[in-house]
Amino acid sequence: MTVIAQRTPKRHVMRNAILDAARAIVLRHGFDALSMRKIADVIGYSPASLYLHFEGRDAIAHALCAEGHAQLMDALRSVDPAATPAGRLTEMAHAYVAFARDHPQIYQLIFMENSAYTAAAMGHAGSDGATTLSMLGDPLTALCTEEKRPAAAEILWAALHGIASLSLTASAFIGTPVDALVDHALAPYLANTAIGRTARRRSSGRSA
């Protein structure tokens, strides 16, 4: 932690510069537009230099996946831990689709591209072992029987992903507001927790 850690001082700096540039390109023009040359241009290095820090384009994509997933986990973690399980679940669900709406290219990279990228995102699983499923499973522990919880988390995740994902590719055909869809997906879990009204209030007061 004192001397050894400084053995390669600039390694992280350069790596981060590459990832910053890559992230910017993906955010602006989508993942297909990501290339080694464009990254090199952005950071003012030659393309050859990138290979000193990453094996290739795919390794950078994998890193972006892990990073994006961690970002999503942070968003889910930002819910008020003092709230009731039902409240936390509601917050989390809305935060999930909001993340997809606010970072569509990242969301698409992580969950809509292919199973390798999804695995790169979930496999790494943040700095701890958190995944979308475990995050949703947490507030569900109080709302489901022990037995039904794993399946419940997957069911809810699938519902939220369906909403988030269709809102990116098929928004022209979805007339119902996204937050109303989310509230509907949550309804079975909140049936008699008297938080229905809260959920309904959230639906109205949301913007970009």
Next chain:
Amino acid sequence: MTVIAQRTPKRHVMRNAILDAARAIVLRHGFDALSMRKIADVIGYSPASLYLHFEGRDAIAHALCAEGHAQLMDALRSVDPAATPAGRLTEMAHAYVAFARDHPQIYQLIFMENSAYTAAAMGHAGSDGATTLSMLGDPLTALCTEEKRPAAAEILWAALHGIASLSLTASAFIGTPVDALVDHALAPYLANTAIGRTARRRSSGRSA
């Protein structure tokens, strides 16, 4: 219909040959692998000839979208029209996810690539005006109040798409069988139609 229709006899033939080749490439190696040259190689024509029949790669992709969506509509239409609304809804939902499982590259092209391709698929909307939403809405007419039907169709579609889509990219993280997830998504609509047992039976007896 007699003379005029024969004015351009081979037009459709060539067009179909191109689409057949394009479809084969997408099915085998995914949409990213689709290029004008590869199509030309497959059909034994020069790349230049393709431009006589399609504006470019994107036009071919659009045609594949429309075709793929029509194929999905056919799958949904193949449910027994004599069955009860609840039965038809159940059949349709399972047919939907089965289509995604059996034609993952096509499903991804239509619903997971971008909104332009989704619009190209849904906008065309088969030979009639059918879309995923209207197909699901049909059996729902008998199971929902008139008012709730449009939203119900979108909610169900989102749930099914979430299941289908995650089963393609995140299957490693989904432990619950796909058909069980579908049955769960259907449950609210089938609450008291006594078809729950039928749905449960379907879940066990499915294969590729």
Next chain:
DNA sequence: GTCTATAATTTGATAGAC
């Protein structure tokens, strides 16, 4: 560590002969 230079491909698309 970084650069220059470049190899080796692949791409979409077009001009013009036939």
Next chain:
DNA sequence: GTCTATCAAATTATAGAC
């Protein structure tokens, strides 16, 4: 309608100088 030939560009990745 189809082909040959080709353009103009982009891509990943590497070799070797510094």
